[in-house]
Amino acid sequence: MARYHIETYGCTSNRGESRDIERRLRDAGHHKVETAADADVAILNTCTVVEKTERNMLRRAKELADETADLIVTGCMALAQGEAFADADVDAQVLHWDDVPEAVTNGECPTTTPDAEPILDGVVGILPIARGCMSNCSYCITKQATGRVDSPPVEENVEKARALVHAGAKEIRITGQDTGVYGWDTGERKLPELLERIATEIEGEFRVRVGMANPGGVHGIREELAAVFAEHDEIYNFLHAPVQSGSDDVLADMRRQHEVSQYRDIVETFNDTLGEWTLSTDFIVGFPTEDDDDHEASMDLLRETRPEKINVTRFSKRPGTDAAELKGLGGQTKKDRSKAMTELKMDVVGEAHESMVGTRRDVLVVEEGTGDSVKCYDGAYRQVIVQNATDHGLEPGDFATVEVTSHQTVYAFAEPVDAAAVDDGPAETTAD
Known part of the structure; x- marks a missing residue:
């Protein structure tokens, strides 16, 4: 079980992502410490709103990399400009928010809650x-x-x-x-x-x-x-x-x-x-x-x-x-x-x-994402993001048919397909 230190910059959405990361780390038996020097791994949840912020993120990443054994960089700047950290010679793993908890484990098994209750x-x-x-x-x-x-x-x-x-x-x-x-x-x-x-x-x-x-x-x-x-x-x-x-x-x-x-x-x-x-x-x-x-x-x-x-x-x-x-x-x-x-x-x-782009998939909306988006999963548990969720009337718990329009390496983007299009359109390409 690892000791982790986490720092969060930026908007309310980023703070929400950090809370989710911490919950999953806690549930897996890992322990939070206050300083990077005391941690097995430091997590930097970044913002990229303006150029000055980006410079500050790179500076802080370098400091954390010097203070701890391992550094994970996530958040908006990591996703939008992940190459900037390597270009600045920052020794870090650049990951999507969802991938952070498992990367902390050092290959160890997850540790369930003491009473193992649902x-x-x-x-x-x-x-x-x-x-x-x-x-x-x-x-x-x-x-x-x-x-x-x-x-x-x-x-x-x-x-x-x-x-x-x-x-x-x-x-x-x-x-x-x-x-x-x-x-x-x-x-x-x-x-x-x-x-x-x-x-x-x-x-x-x-x-x-x-x-x-x-x-x-x-x-x-x-x-x-x-x-x-x-x-x-x-x-x-x-x-x-x-x-x-x-x-x-x-x-x-x-x-x-x-x-x-x-x-x-x-x-x-x-x-x-x-x-x-x-x-x-x-x-x-x-x-x-x-x-x-x-x-x-x-x-x-x-x-x-x-x-x-x-x-x-x-x-x-x-x-x-x-x-x-x-x-x-x-x-x-x-x-x-x-x-x-x-x-x-x-x-x-x-x-x-x-390979998913252009295919139709049945998905389950599982949770809210960044801004007005929702995170969905198809039959093979591939993550699919639907933006402007309010306009589409989608919220966690809904099932929907979507068409994948693009991807950002570790997840896909999709648009809902209306019922008429599903009935009249070509056969869906979904997980068996």
Whole structure:
């Protein structure tokens, strides 16, 4: 679990984004500190209203980069002029607001709330299905806080999901340290059964997103899991399976409990079963035993499997972990590898969103965005932004058909399609 320091500049909307970032970090077990010098990671939420502001943002970014191990820059200037930070030789990850919380994790599992109870946040219902995990990763401090997996019965989680839907949830986010090993403590692999029952037994119109599931747990249920996804429109065609490295040697040193071939098996199965889906994964760059060939293996794996959501994290030592005892790589090495992978990531992600332009998609409006916009998700859990939401009469909880008009690398922009156009127009291109 990381210590974070966050600074926010600009308008009320930016402050709202920072509150959301902090909520998600807090819920994942991370801790806020008051100064960047005391933090594992600093977050700078930027403004870009005038040239003087931009100069101030660059100056502050340089200061923070000198004070902390890792710096994440987000916000308006990061999105509109992200290259300015690299041009100014600021050592930072430049990310969209939504990608900040996962980038803070250092590859660790998320930590659910102590009582693991459901939470309704707007139209999003957060359902922790279990606590703990079955892994023993050498770099992860979360395991020390959560222990082995403890899985409540399927029926109990179905009832919690039903209560969230009845309370107004339109999207249920299934969470846990590792959702793929749900039920392993009872001798069964229960995630597909849980998803099947939520999709078939709960009345109402809603969507389900499965949270992080490590490849070691998913591999044994990959065919059953992909089949459940394919059968039920209620379940987003989205899988977050963090591979962390493309090198089996490094994975062994990380004690990740999977091999690269198993990750490839998962991707192949989902490719064969689903017409369109989103693969999300994580890479740790600069693990102490990672050499140049290992790094290139990770780059090759990214090119080969082409995940559409990618979290790139530089290795950072966590106290009390076995990896903290290893001799670390130089800071410049980690920076160079992180930069190379991030550039490749943006190419891969941008290509995926470019392919969406001109297609029609059924989306769920999940939350308000910046200004008069709303954030929506299509059937493959790709983020779609609709601007001038008030004019279109869209608000969180609505379902709509939209046509994608453009993209900004990590998300798409779309316009609603009226009912007559949907009835009379060409067939939609949507997630299966």
